Amino acid sequence: MKLELRGITKSFGTLVANDHIDLVVESGQIHSLLGENGAGKSTLMNVLYGLYSPSSGQILVDDVPVSFSGPADAMAAGIGMVHQHFMLVPVFTVAENVALGAESTSFGGVLNLGDTRRKIREISAQFGFDVDPDALVEDLPVGVQQRVEIIKALVRNSKILILDEPTAVLTPQETDELMEIMGQLRDSGTSIVFISHKLREVKAISDTITVIRRGKVVGSAPPDTSTTELAAMMVGRAVNLTLNKADATPGAETFKVSNLTVMNDSGHRLLDNVSLSVSQGEILAIAGVQGNGQTELTQAVLGLHKHVLGSITLDGKELVGKSVSQVLESGVGFVPEDRQDDGLVGELSIAENLILDLYKKAPYSRGGTLNRSAIAQNSVEKVSEFDIRAQSPRDAAHTLSGGNQQKVVLARELSRPLKLFIASQPTRGVDVGSIEFLHKRIVAERDAGTPVVIVSTELDEVLELADRIAVLFAGRLMGIVPGKSSRALLGLMMAGLSAEEASEQMQSQKESGTTGETGEGVQL
Numbered sequence: 395m396k397l398e399l400r401g402i403t404k405s406f407g408t409l410v411a412n413d414h415i416d417l418v419v420e421s422g423q424i425h426s427l428l429g430e431n432g433a434g435k436s437t438l439m440n441v442l443y444g445l446y447s448p449s450s451g452q453i454l455v456d457d458v459p460v461s462f463s464g465p466a467d468a469m470a471a472g473i474g475m476v477h478q479h480f481m482l483v484p485v486f487t488v489a490e491n492v493a494l495g496a497e498s499t500s501f502g503g504v505l506n507l508g509d510t511r512r513k514i515r516e517i518s519a520q521f522g523f524d525v526d527p528d529a530l531v532e533d534l535p536v537g538v539q540q541r542v543e544i545i546k547a548l549v550r551n552s553k554i555l556i557l558d559e560p561t562a563v564l565t566p567q568e569t570d571e572l573m574e575i576m577g578q579l580r581d582s583g584t585s586i587v588f589i590s591h592k593l594r595e596v597k598a599i600s601d602t603i604t605v606i607r608r609g610k611v612v613g614s615a616p617p618d619t620s621t622t623e624l625a626a627m628m629v630g631r632a633v634n635l636t637l638n639k640a641d642a643t644p645g646a647e648t649f650k651v652s653n654l655t656v657m658n659d660s661g662h663r664l665l666d667n668v669s670l671s672v673s674q675g676e677i678l679a680i681a682g683v684q685g686n687g688q689t690e691l692t693q694a695v696l697g698l699h700k701h702v703l704g705s706i707t708l709d710g711k712e713l714v715g716k717s718v719s720q721v722l723e724s725g726v727g728f729v730p731e732d733r734q735d736d737g738l739v740g741e742l743s744i745a746e747n748l749i750l751d752l753y754k755k756a757p758y759s760r761g762g763t764l765n766r767s768a769i770a771q772n773s774v775e776k777v778s779e780f781d782i783r784a785q786s787p788r789d790a791a792h793t794l795s796g797g798n799q800q801k802v803v804l805a806r807e808l809s810r811p812l813k814l815f816i817a818s819q820p821t822r823g824v825d826v827g828s829i830e831f832l833h834k835r836i837v838a839e840r841d842a843g844t845p846v847v848i849v850s851t852e853l854d855e856v857l858e859l860a861d862r863i864a865v866l867f868a869g870r871l872m873g874i875v876p877g878k879s880s881r882a883l884l885g886l887m888m889a890g891l892s893a894e895e896a897s898e899q900m901q902s903q904k905e906s907g908t909t910g911e912t913g914e915g916v917q918l
């Protein structure tokens with residue numbers, strides 16, 4: 395199926411998010427959309443999926459003009475969308491989720507789960523999805539939940555699939571698997587619109603790339619265009635894709651985690667006897683496949699976990715047993731892994747979000763009332779410093795694009811004197827130009843003498859930022875290695891080998907001449 399957008403314009407008040415966009419997605423092609431945060435990619439996809447009606451312009455499917463008054467119309471025209479935040483009911487099975495809302499799977503108003511199961515098995519077999527129709531969605535890893543979303547679209551006969559930053563939440567392995575699935579879907583004639591900030595992925599999978607900047611198409615590029623050229627097209631200036639930071643000059647070890655164990659309600663150890671310390675002026679990155687204890691480690695530091703054994707000290711003061719506000723009060727800046735649930739209050743303004751836990755302090759509070767002019771002044775400064783693309787700081791935070799929401803969280807957390815900065819997935823959903831800035835800003839925090847802990851599943855980010863790297867596997871610390879360690883070594887540790895075992899394995903592979911770049915560890 396061929397899709398054409400002609401002169402699509404979408405405005406929010408005076409902001410023109412899409413400005414006369416022309417785009418043709420040929421049948422059986424993967425067409426990637428690249429653009430900096432706030433460029434208008436998601437808005438365009440929401441127009442295409444019937445969630446927004448365009449202010450002007452036309453959508454054509456197989457050369458026939460169509461108009462959508464909601465996603466049901468888009469689906470009926472063969473367009474499916476997988477959102478970054480899945481639309482699944484966790485306590486339902488895969489089949490129940492797929493059947494929900496699909497008319498062809500109900501009979502006389504009753505869900506026909508038998509047919510749905512059969513269809514899921516057929517699709518799974520055809521594309522190698524490996525999805526069990528009877529599994530509960532809440533028990534499935536993120537990558538498999540995403541496949542359920544793709545199956546939902548395919549069951550509804552989607553011939554054009556919109557994937558809006560699908561890899562942002564995936565492990566490297568799940569990303570590879572998704573790329574394979576996308577290739578198979580293309581070969582079976584499905585067209586895909588793919589949005590990602592990861593240029594390597596875009597280059598690897600696309601047939602065509604269209605670049606959008608400030609709401610307008612600025613050009614298209616073949617997939618063999620270099621990453622530096624693509625980055626420059628997106629941002630409108632040359633982007634330095636490597637950080638080139640100076641070596642750390644660590645001071646006193648002020649942040650210490652000793653024998654930390656975190657358990658769930660049934661006593662299962664999610665983090666098992668982890669000890670590490672971070673010095674002032676040093677960045678420790680925590681690497682590992684998502685779900686190996688990283689979330690529990692940061693939650694334990696923040697005071698968000700009930701069942702914690704061991705000790706966490708900052709400047710010699712115990713943090714275990716303290717409330718979240720006491721921990722923040724002691725000088726901890728924290729960027730949570732899920733900005734929408736834990737980092738922002740979407741209904742509050744950007745300006746308010748920029749002082750979320752500081753509103754009782756001077757200069758934002760004066761004699762018990764909010765000092766609106768100080769809050770406004772701060773927002774103007776932060777919006778400019780962190781290049782937050784917003785119409786006005788008075789707008790609600792949920793109207794910001796995903797990457798710009800992330801910048802608000804970082805701007806807030808980095809805007810006060812810190813004794814510890816701890817950030818999970820600090821640049822998730824952020825464009826290459828802004829990553830360049832944020833990485834420099836994090837290194838500046840280190841150089842100002844703050845101990846920094848970065849938790850990231852992006853190995854590129856870990857290798858860019860880290861002075862030392864700690865690897866977690868199944869809740870246990872596999873070792874702490876220098877920041878300049880090889881991907882192969884880290885891959886082996888991420889698969890459960892200790893630093894010593896991983897080094898030995900690499901050495902013996904080297905001697906026998908059998909070494910592959912990633913050994914037998916996690917694919918990176």
Ligand SMILES: Nc1ncnc2c1ncn2[C@@H]1O[C@H](COP(=O)(O)OP(=O)(O)OP(=O)(O)O)[C@@H](O)[C@H]1O
Nearest residue numbers: 406411431432433434435436437793794795796797
């Ligand atoms: N519901 C809304 N109300 C007001 N403004 C909005 C709304 N949705 C999006 N915008 C604005 O439209 C512009 C484009 O946002 P969009 O989400 O399309 O960007 P994007 O290219 O997808 O960015 P990112 O890469 O950060 O996800 C932004 O300036 C955003 O603030």
